[in-house]
Amino acid sequence: METLKTYSIGQIAKKYHVTVPTLRYYDEQGLLPFVKRNEAGQRIFTDDDMGYLEVVDCLKRSAIPLRDIKTFMQWCVEGDDTLPERYQFMIDHEAALEQKIKVLQANLAFLRWKKWYYQHANEAGTEQIFFEPGTTQVDPKWREQYLAERQE
Structure with a gap:
């Protein structure tokens, strides 16, 4: 029978770009129920554990709560x-992540509009060029111009 290669917690931390204390915390919280320990009580990981670790890593990076x-x-x-x-x-969780992506895309679109706005305000030396007369309200024509330029 072939013996599985084992990895220390430090090797796993390096591979997944997390700290050793983070992995210990995950184990203590029950996220790594597959982890075994050697005779000295140290956590050891095997090639078989890599698939589980990839799942935990992906779910964590997807902002899924630890309890889930x-x-x-x-x-x-x-x-x-x-x-x-x-x-x-x-x-x-796919549906939840897709919704988060939509929100992030909307936020990114708004930030790009404001970047365009501030670029032009900087070039003019004032943002007054965007305001409706006598107000600090941006004239909607500027947003339309921005969107039209993006279409070109």
Whole structure:
């Protein structure tokens, strides 16, 4: 029988660009139920653990709460009986992430408009060029001009 290669917590931390204390915290919080320990009580990871670690890393980077990641990882360890729950988990979090992306895209679009606005205000030496007479309200024609320029 082939022996699996093992990795220290430091090697895993380096590979996934996290700190050793972060990995210890994840383990203490139940996100790494697959982790084994050697005779000295140190956490050891194997090639088989890499898939789990990739899932934890992706879910964490997707801003999924740790308690949800813990639940998901428990289902993974439980096996095939939890496939429906894991599938639904992915559906739900995919939808949530797509919504976050839409919000971020809208924010990015607004920031780009304001960047254009401030570029032109800097060139003119004032933002007064954008205001409706006698107000500090931006004349809508400027936003329309910005959008038209983006279309070209």
